[in-house]
Amino acid sequence: MNMGRVHWLYLAPALLMLGLFLIYPTAETVRLSFYGPRSDVFVGFQNYVQAFTSQPMLIAFRNNLLWLVVFTLFTVGMGLLLAVLLDRVRYETVIKSVIFLPMAISYVAAGVIWRFVYTFRPAVAPQIGLLNAIVVALGGNPIGWLIERPWVNNLALIAVGVWVWTGFCMVILSAAYKGIPKEMLEAARIDGANEWQVFLHVTIPFLKSTLAVVTTTMIVFVLKVFDIVYVMTNGAYDTDVIANRMYNEMFYFYNYGLASAIAVILFLAIIPFLVINVRRFRAQEAVR
Amino acid sequence: MAEVRLNEVTKKFGGFTAVDRVTLEAQDAEFVVLVGPSGCGKTTTLRMVAGLEEVTAGDIFIGDRRVNDVPPKDRDIAMVFQNYALYPHMDVYNNMAFGLKLRKFPKREIDRRVREAAELLGITDKLKAKPRELSGGQRQRVALGRAIVRNPKVFLFDEPLSNLDAKLRVRMRAELQELHQRLKTTTVYVTHDQVEAMTLGQRVAVMKDGLVLQYDDPQTIYDHPANMFVAGFIGSPPMNFLEARLMEENGRLYVQGKGFKLLVPEERATDAVRGYVGKDVVFGLRPEDIRTPEMVREQQPGRAFVGKVRVREPLGDELIVYADCAGNEVVAKLDPHLAIQPGQDVTFLAAMERMHLFDKETEQAIR
Numbered sequence: 001m002n003m004g005r006v007h008w009l010y011l012a013p014a015l016l017m018l019g020l021f022l023i024y025p026t027a028e029t030v031r032l033s034f035y036g037p038r039s040d041v042f043v044g045f046q047n048y049v050q051a052f053t054s055q056p057m058l059i060a061f062r063n064n065l066l067w068l069v070v071f072t073l074f075t076v077g078m079g080l081l082l083a084v085l086l087d088r089v090r091y092e093t094v095i096k097s098v099i100f101l102p103m104a105i106s107y108v109a110a111g112v113i114w115r116f117v118y119t120f121r122p123a124v125a126p127q128i129g130l131l132n133a134i135v136v137a138l139g140g141n142p143i144g145w146l147i148e149r150p151w152v153n154n155l156a157l158i159a160v161g162v163w164v165w166t167g168f169c170m171v172i173l174s175a176a177y178k179g180i181p182k183e184m185l186e187a188a189r190i191d192g193a194n195e196w197q198v199f200l201h202v203t204i205p206f207l208k209s210t211l212a213v214v215t216t217t218m219i220v221f222v223l224k225v226f227d228i229v230y231v232m233t234n235g236a237y238d239t240d241v242i243a244n245r246m247y248n249e250m251f252y253f254y255n256y257g258l259a260s261a262i263a264v265i266l267f268l269a270i271i272p273f274l275v276i277n278v279r280r281f282r283a284q285e286a287v288r
Numbered sequence: 289m290a291e292v293r294l295n296e297v298t299k300k301f302g303g304f305t306a307v308d309r310v311t312l313e314a315q316d317a318e319f320v321v322l323v324g325p326s327g328c329g330k331t332t333t334l335r336m337v338a339g340l341e342e343v344t345a346g347d348i349f350i351g352d353r354r355v356n357d358v359p360p361k362d363r364d365i366a367m368v369f370q371n372y373a374l375y376p377h378m379d380v381y382n383n384m385a386f387g388l389k390l391r392k393f394p395k396r397e398i399d400r401r402v403r404e405a406a407e408l409l410g411i412t413d414k415l416k417a418k419p420r421e422l423s424g425g426q427r428q429r430v431a432l433g434r435a436i437v438r439n440p441k442v443f444l445f446d447e448p449l450s451n452l453d454a455k456l457r458v459r460m461r462a463e464l465q466e467l468h469q470r471l472k473t474t475t476v477y478v479t480h481d482q483v484e485a486m487t488l489g490q491r492v493a494v495m496k497d498g499l500v501l502q503y504d505d506p507q508t509i510y511d512h513p514a515n516m517f518v519a520g521f522i523g524s525p526p527m528n529f530l531e532a533r534l535m536e537e538n539g540r541l542y543v544q545g546k547g548f549k550l551l552v553p554e555e556r557a558t559d560a561v562r563g564y565v566g567k568d569v570v571f572g573l574r575p576e577d578i579r580t581p582e583m584v585r586e587q588q589p590g591r592a593f594v595g596k597v598r599v600r601e602p603l604g605d606e607l608i609v610y611a612d613c614a615g616n617e618v619v620a621k622l623d624p625h626l627a628i629q630p631g632q633d634v635t636f637l638a639a640m641e642r643m644h645l646f647d648k649e650t651e652q653a654i655r
Contacts, residue, residue, distance in 0.1 A: 190338060
């Protein structure tokens with residue numbers, strides 16, 4: 001048998017699956033994004049123009065940017081802080097398990113839980129939401145956590161995401177932190193570094209590649225963020241995000257063209273981070 | 289430059305006493321070695337001097353200053369670790385410069401010191417390299433360089449040579465000695481290797497179970513070990529220990545055991561030794577203090593015993609012989625040119641003026 005061709009035989013099943021379920025849908029989505037709502041009229045870049053200019057989409061872009069910055073900063077930052085601080089705590093595993101627990105909950109369930117926490121009743125009625133109950137007990141006025149735009153409600157949604165994902169960042173970073181030779185930290189202390197300088201000059205550089213992987217993973221997630229917003233506000237009061245926009249265009253307004261265009265935009269935005277992530281991961285594996 | 293003093297220093301981890309009332313002092317410019325088997329508390333002692341472990345009780349002084357509550361960075365010490373603990377993301381230059389930068393030395397001064405140290409250690413061409421590009425010996429030199437550039441009051445070494453291969457270890461040992469002669473910095477050096485302890489230490493503290501069993505210059509420790517542990521730990525092959533009884537016949541003392549009866553020389557029959565007449569003791573004899581008749585010019589009475597050779601190990605410069613003497617195993621270090629074969633009965637002569645006697649109960653030397 002011709003050995004030059006035989007490898008195609010082995011690759012064929014995998015390529016077939018990839019082509020059928022990955023490449024074809026992607027190509028088809030790109031094609032649809034140049035057609036009208038019912039995929040029958042070619043409209044050129046009109047869907048893209050609308051995606052980048054319509055008011056709801058601009059709000060969604062703004063919110064995604066907010067998610068990108070705040071969510072990533074807090075999940076990675078708090079994950080790192082917890083990883084380093086908990087390393088010195090006696091009941092480390094117990095506390096880490098508790099912080100990691102939300103990862104085991106589906107976003108829909110997390111959304112439902114937090115809707116209860118954020119529930120708002122007018123000042124005259126008894127507050128059944130945990131947060132407002134606390135606010136009122138402390139003598140404040142109840143706050144419409146999911147209503148007050150644009151900062152309170154968006155940040156309240158982001159907080160749910162942070163609650164879910166901080167544990168993940170913490171666990172990955174904690175594993176990397178434990179890989180730091182203790183003598184290296186001690187050497188730095190003897191060299192004259194205080195705890196902050198040890199952290200800045202020794203710990204952070206050592207964790208650099210892990211931090212990069214965790215950060216890009218968070219960014220990829222946050223660009224696609226959907227479930228939390230869909231369950232809790234469905235984009236009301238200016239809390240919409242790109243992925244939720246896409247879902248609504250598709251399944252409420254049956255605008256296949258615009259939904260496809262949004263999907264393509266989202267896809268293109270994520271690619272660079274995916275590439276960074278895969279490269280970093282490969283580099284890390286190569287070191288091992 | 290400073291002296292280091294430990295006064296009744298104790299370290300407990302929970303209920304476990306790792307270091308038990310250790311009192312030691314290293315004089316200014318002295319090279320002191322802590323040696324002992326693993327778990328004897330030597331590293332913990334060193335880490336307390338460094339400030340990496342808190343002291344449970346007792347005082348540590350560096351110079352005139354009590355440093356118990358002084359953080360490591362303010363103790364003016366430098367430490368070299370077993371695994372070097374270099375910063376992997378910094379090149380050699382910055383590894384050495386890190387401590388100086390933190391102390392806000394001027395750039396030119398840092399540069400001068402780093403280059404000087406690199407010159408001294410022969411790593412000038414490696415200044416731009418990352419630690420992972422270096423061999424074990426080079427990494428060790430960088431770790432040394434990092435300690436040297438700071439010009440600290442005290443060097444602390446924690447088994448710095450044990451990750452190197454045997455040949456390199458011997459060379460680095462000599463280099464360390466040379467370095468100390470040049471810099472004259474007070475040094476505390478921890479090792480489990482008795483050869484390192486003997487060759488490097490101006491004074492050696494032998495530790496076991498958190499206690500300092502003996503603190504003396506190497507030759508004194510070798511010639512006059514304070515107890516059976518020190519006697520057995522220092523020296524290779526280790527000292528022979530034989531169960532024996534001290535007897536007196538016609539005013540002369542004899543050590544008698546299974547298969548031997550040896551005369552105690554007059555000068556060794558001290559009052560302390562005489563006090564053990566009629567009692568069981570442990571008789572110690574170093575392998576090199578056992579000879580054969582061919583090796584001595586004039587034979588003295590009361591020194592001979594017979595053994596059947598079991599194994600011979602010719603090392604070129606010497607011949608190690610394991611013999612069976614009425615059930616006791618005896619190791620002797622002999623002239624390599626002797627025609628001794630396994631299975632042969634050989635007459636051995638004990639250099640009794642160099643014998644050791646130990647109390648059977650307390651294992652302390654009887655002198």
